[in-house]
Amino acid sequence: MRTYEVMFIxxxxxxxxxxxxxxxxxxxxxxxxxxxxxxxxxxxKRRLAYEVRTFHEGTYILLTVESGGAAIHELERRLRVTEPxxxxxxxRVDEEQAxxxxxxxxxxxxxxxxxxxxxxxxxxxxxxVTA
Amino acid sequence: MADDxxxxxxxxxxxSATDSPSPTTxxxxxxxxxxxxxGGRPGGPGGRERKYFRRKKVCKFCVEKIQAIDYxxxxxxxxxxxxxxxxxxxxxxxxxxxxxxxLSVAIKQARNIALLPFGARx
Numbered sequence: 001m002r003t004y005e006v007m008f009i010x011x012x013x014x015x016x017x018x019x020x021x022x023x024x025x026x027x028x029x030x031x032x033x034x035x036x037x038x039x040x041x042x043x044x045k046r047r048l049a050y051e052v053r054t055f056h057e058g059t060y061i062l063l064t065v066e067s068g069g070a071a072i073h074e075l076e077r078r079l080r081v082t083e084p085x086x087x088x089x090x091x092r093v094d095e096e097q098a099x100x101x102x103x104x105x106x107x108x109x110x111x112x113x114x115x116x117x118x119x120x121x122x123x124x125x126x127x128x129v130t131a
Numbered sequence: 132m133a134d135d136x137x138x139x140x141x142x143x144x145x146x147s148a149t150d151s152p153s154p155t156t157x158x159x160x161x162x163x164x165x166x167x168x169x170g171g172r173p174g175g176p177g178g179r180e181r182k183y184f185r186r187k188k189v190c191k192f193c194v195e196k197i198q199a200i201d202y203x204x205x206x207x208x209x210x211x212x213x214x215x216x217x218x219x220x221x222x223x224x225x226x227x228x229x230x231x232x233x234l235s236v237a238i239k240q241a242r243n244i245a246l247l248p249f250g251a252r253x
Contacts, residue, residue: 007203007244049248058245062203089244091202100198 003038003097004065004072008079008088009058012045019059022082026063026075033074035067053086064093188225192234200233202240205247212238215251 010019019042027037043060052058065072072090079088192200202208211219211226211234218238221231241247 009245048245049242050245052245087243087245089240091240096199103198 001035001066001094002068002072002092003094004067005091005093006063006065006072006075006079006088007091008061008063008085009048009052010061010084011053011055011086012057012059014059014084018084019061022084023061026078029078030065030067030071030075033067033071035065035071035075038064038066040064055086058086190225190227190230192230193227200230200237202237202244203246204237205241208234208238208241208247212247216248 010022023040027040030037039062041062041064043062045057045059047057048055065075067075076088076090079085191197200207211224213219218235221228224231226234238247242249
């Protein structure tokens with residue numbers, strides 16, 4: 001199961017309920033294709049860095065989806081044909097997150113192994129001495 | 132500007148108490164806590180070709196230990212983008228190579244999703 005971040009922009013003159021409807025459609029569609037939407041983040045209306053399809057502003061939405069590749073393919077196809085969506089970008093994040101987790105693990109292990117927890121016990125001892 | 136370290140006059144290199152009457156550049160007999168020349172760290176702007184290491188500019192990401200560079204963080208990315216929208220070369224920003232590569236990828240992703248511009252505003 002891979003984790004993807006799908007960020008897309010909808011036109012600024014879209015109403016909230018239309019947006020809700022669109023999001024629920026996408027969620028159900030992702031579910032039927034074998035994935036799950038982990039989180040939906042509405043990043044609000046922002047000014048675009050350049051003109052996209054005659055719009056200068058747009059509402060940004062960020063979906064975090066956990067699914068296989070085929071489901072994402074289908075999701076992207078949907079986004080492409082949906083009229084209010086003017087741009088989208090999909091980024092695969094599970095490999096990066098795995099790398100970060102491994103780094104954090106290595107750092108924590110190194111800190112635990114090299115110095116006998118100077119932050120925890122050392123601090124406690126000095127505090128007892130000074131107290 | 133500190134662009135030539137051929138001759139540093141006595142009052143600058145040596146403390147005022149011990150002044151050597153000879154104007155030649157020589158290591159002062161003061162304790163070796165201060166280098167005899169003030170030109171050890173070239174403070175010239177980027178662009179001058181130097182034989183040795185450029186100013187000791189460190190990689191911002193290495194210092195703050197940022198491992199992942201997020202394309203959504205357009206404020207951070209914007210610091211490495213010129214007014215024209217171009218990505219600033221690492222010899223000017225001091226970013227190390229692996230981070231510059233990740234930064235470059237993140238900037239291009241941000242450009243694709245209209246968080247950063249491709250070019251200067253018309």
